[in-house]
Amino acid sequence: MARRGRGEQEGEQPSPDQPTVTLSPSAEFPGLGQDELAVLREVGQRWSAAMRDRPTDWDDLPLDPTLDRYRHPPTPSRFERLARIEMFKADEPGQLLATESATLPQNRAGQRLARVRRAILGPPLASTAVLQERMRKLIALPVLSSDLLSSVAYGPEALLAVLVLAGTGALALSLPLAGALVLLMIVVGTSYRQTVRAYPHGAGSYLVASDSLGPRFGLAAAAGLILDYVLTVSVSVAAGISAITSALPGLEPYTVPFGLLAIAVLLAGNLRGVRVAGNLFAAPTYVFIVAVVLLLVAGFAQAGMRGFEALPPPPVTAVEGLTLLVVLRAFASGATSMTGIEAVSNAVPVFKPVEWRNARTTLTWMVSLLVVLFAGLTLLIHLTGVVPRADETLISQVARHTFRTGPWYGIIQAATAMILLLAANTAYQDFPRLLFFLARDDYAPRRFLHMGDRLAFSNGIIVLSVTAAIIFLAFGGLTQSLIPLYAVGVFLAFTLSQAGMVVHWRRHRGRNWHWRAALNGLGSALCAIVLVTAAVTKFGEGAWVTVLAIPLLVLLASRIRRHYDRMHRALALRPPSVPGPDVGRPVLAGGSRDRAVGGDDQESEESPQDVRHLVVVPVARLNLAALRALAYAASLGPPVFAVHLSPEQEEADRFREEWRIWGDHLRLETIISPYRAVTAPLVQYLDALHMLRPDMVLTVVVPELMVRHPWHRLLHTPIDQRLRRALRGLPGVVITSVPVHLNR
């Protein structure tokens, strides 16, 4: 079945040291399962029955499909003919290699477009380059951590913003809470390390959860992450832009166009492929890290001079009492600094081999960086005794307090803006890959399996950009109100994947699995707390959207899966004898129940001898087009006959007369359609024929007029197209369109 992909990846525990290509373009063309191969062999035998008594010359073709023998075409003068054939290299008998030029569309417009595309996205990459497209650790670190680290820019602030509601006194709680968060980070980080090791092919929450807890949970996790990624893009872009505009207020009015521009840049950059995207977007993250570390060093140095005593924060009057709820809310808000910690686990397959090992190292680095920056900042904030203000961010306050307003301050702000803007890039890394995994399990449209000509999952990237852009527009670039939506989705994914790991350990034990399981269990529990707190406390502020959206997404996914399952059953090969499940039996689309029953004997031909032909040619007027269709039909051999519709008797007689003059070479059936309808009666007639001989394949040969300019179409009643659309419904009716071109 088409889901063997997952079969493989679920099934064996591969020896982790050999490189394995999970994200291969072949995923789009899954091979057949063992069972299917068996049936295929059976079907093949039935074929040989049909093909046994074929003449000896059956197999020699009038030309060599490998185009090879004809390297010197009949008229070498005609350059283009040569060219077209040169588009293919014959690399081994019976196999051609399409050159790059063969991927260009034929018509002028298409080629021009392709050229522009190439100019922006670069030349296409061959499938064989898939391994070179992996990321080095030094690149992976910034690309995958920008989301995580950027959240340091608002995490501590979110924490304090809640505490301060309970007055200045409550601010003292910031340190223990920060400690708890650091613990959480370490726990989650470590347990993700374990996950990466355990799922070397891709350790995303979706894979882990669906593997150990079952698909439903997997989908829930996936839904949470999908929401998170889309929001990340629109929110972080908005944040980045507003950081810029608050520095240069003159640009305020251009918020929306700037935001769209940013998204467009991210889109193009990521369409250029994983590696290029990495190189493009790596630098700013490093700049940010350096800048913040500098800030910390300088800040602590100053604090050191005064013996590390905290400056007293300005007195703030309490709005509400210091309840447990407040503390929990503070904790949950602070936890948003962890969003993006899962990035690596999804991205395992894009690391250079050995994937899991590199991924794990990178993860360790990320978490340590996170801990340092987060803890450092919170402490420094405490020492400098600044409190959250509406008009200025905490980082900005601390920076100003440390460096006074000056170049250093500017750098810090710029770096912050950049990283906020780039946090989106992490989503661009993970979203398409998540959809790839979903599609491989038939939970998402299969086109997300397709690797674009730069080996990036173009479709996923485009979908992400479009959705994010729409949200960004819908909120007019003021997406801050969306931040509450974050936590729920992310922490749902965390909780589930951690829980999944616990199950995983219980299944395949391994060395001191108890400890590992315990660790994951703890992580899961802590994440669950954050999840619930966030969902409850922020429900009103918009978390309800997530709570609503996740089940809907899960539903959608399973509907998609159901459709694909049905398709696979319907298209599954069946041994000639067995009739097969009725669901697999094709019937008249939109047909009545009765037809469904009648459907059993339709379209069942899987080998030549089952195909009994009946060719029908609808003829409107005996012109070149009609004769061409007739000639084509007649050359297929009997039985063939023609049908003509006339609005009235006179016309019918005249046409029969013309038919006689032509020589009456084929049986002609005229249908008088006194109400001048054309398509409907023809369809009904063919259907009636099919009723009489459901065992025959009705081949309808229609001439199709090809006009040059689109507006010319208005000048022709597209009988052929209408016929095709109408006949589509009929089972066992094959439509053959014989093209007739009018030049210019």
Added chain:
Amino acid sequence: MARRGRGEQEGEQPSPDQPTVTLSPSAEFPGLGQDELAVLREVGQRWSAAMRDRPTDWDDLPLDPTLDRYRHPPTPSRFERLARIEMFKADEPGQLLATESATLPQNRAGQRLARVRRAILGPPLASTAVLQERMRKLIALPVLSSDLLSSVAYGPEALLAVLVLAGTGALALSLPLAGALVLLMIVVGTSYRQTVRAYPHGAGSYLVASDSLGPRFGLAAAAGLILDYVLTVSVSVAAGISAITSALPGLEPYTVPFGLLAIAVLLAGNLRGVRVAGNLFAAPTYVFIVAVVLLLVAGFAQAGMRGFEALPPPPVTAVEGLTLLVVLRAFASGATSMTGIEAVSNAVPVFKPVEWRNARTTLTWMVSLLVVLFAGLTLLIHLTGVVPRADETLISQVARHTFRTGPWYGIIQAATAMILLLAANTAYQDFPRLLFFLARDDYAPRRFLHMGDRLAFSNGIIVLSVTAAIIFLAFGGLTQSLIPLYAVGVFLAFTLSQAGMVVHWRRHRGRNWHWRAALNGLGSALCAIVLVTAAVTKFGEGAWVTVLAIPLLVLLASRIRRHYDRMHRALALRPPSVPGPDVGRPVLAGGSRDRAVGGDDQESEESPQDVRHLVVVPVARLNLAALRALAYAASLGPPVFAVHLSPEQEEADRFREEWRIWGDHLRLETIISPYRAVTAPLVQYLDALHMLRPDMVLTVVVPELMVRHPWHRLLHTPIDQRLRRALRGLPGVVITSVPVHLNR
């Protein structure tokens, strides 16, 4: 050629007494010309060469296409099967008659729609009813004259409105000017009488002008009329509505919806067919006539009591001097009362036989009515000494002066409103017919030849309604400003048709043709004066639009004609030997010149022995769909081979292995598309094949997956459709789609 229709109608002077059906549904299916029949015979002979040595059983089909022998289908239990077959009656050997139920679409939605349609428009009419659909004189008179007579409601006013600018004194000129206009009416009327006699198949300005002065002039006349008709509808509807709203000011805000409603009613009414429309809309015209006549009688009676002396009009100060220009403008404005006088001449074919005689009688009646009403009203206005006022129409003033405000006055006003509203109906009569004639000569899209299931030219009627509605909306229902656009178009048509008649007489002389010619000449001259005056004086007010639009329409028409000519040349049968004109040779749509040259040997097969087959089956995955396509292809017989595209070598090898397991029954060609493009390389490859053997017909067999719900399409990459779209361009490539249905 498809234009024999015109050929007939231009050519012979038919004996005017036998009824001739010009507007027959068969016009959509023109027969072959003598020359074509000759070629057809030749081509047929070539066929017999091919068919001579066919086996004797070639002709007996596995089923009787007449469905006749199978009145009792294999499983009579299945009612539906029976039903489908019962949809057709076998009325003579080799001919079926589609019953009404056979014209219903197959799918539920379509059937429901059809039922609604039928409820509004009534049951379909058989083509044989075309003669019963003609109009009786008593119906034709009101239907065709409503436009003309309605203009009496504003004609005199328009005349005086100009004169009064030169002060009260100038008003005296109204009588002589009215006299001149009456003369003009009589002249034009009489010369149209002659036209009707001379062109018994339809005497519209278009036909006459294009016959005697050449197509250009014909098209100019047609363009003028087309504009006139569209304007008539939107203007007269607006006028009617405003007449109502000025009586009931409460309805003022609903002007636009009411207008659209009115147009919708006219649309539906006319779609119901000529006769029904007539019956629907006849009464109001008669009411109007009676009402105005009553007004005249009463008015003159009162005037008689005081010895027919004119009451002195209130003194009005002159705005400008009484120059010749003013007089001319008054004349031109008054002439608008003649718009619609051509209605009958276009409508000749819808009269009951003998068409021309009935048409002529009706015309006489119309003109006399016009003269009486126009002259009478102008005179009465003079006698009652009223002058144009902004706030009240002249008719209203006269009516009030005669009857005082009371029931009679109300009736007059109501009748006026009704006739203004109904003036549109005349346009509904003539516009579609004009387009029919244009289409028959290939100057308009051929679908205007199609008679709807009520024997009305549905397409024309719909186009008219939509355009009028758009204009009505664009001007928010205040279309008075469009009135100046009228005159130009109409009088252009008048002038041209009269001039055409002069030529006509000089050609086929006949009894005292000098007099007739002189009469038409005079008419033409007078109309020309009006035309020029209108065009010049009203140029600024908007006549420029017409002056601009007419040439554009003519251009468009001739472009359409050119396209059809090219099509006819391309589709014209050619004797097997002759290569035929290059324009007729089909080439690669969008192809390069070089291909055009190479095109000569392409798609030239018009008889079976010219068709050399090569069948190619693109296979993505060896599932049921693929095997079905392969089986179908193989059953067509050799040469057949399969093509598989793979993104990388591994996949290609795996597929070949599967192919081997299946039994390797057909030659398989794998193309490695390292850039993962699917459509483009396949198209290029097929094109390359075609290059090698341009003499062969490449039949590409693609399985086509039929899903039940539209949204399911999103889940499948429609390779087959993409292929079709891309392959369309290639000459000599036939696409066969083998449907595979997934039930619900």
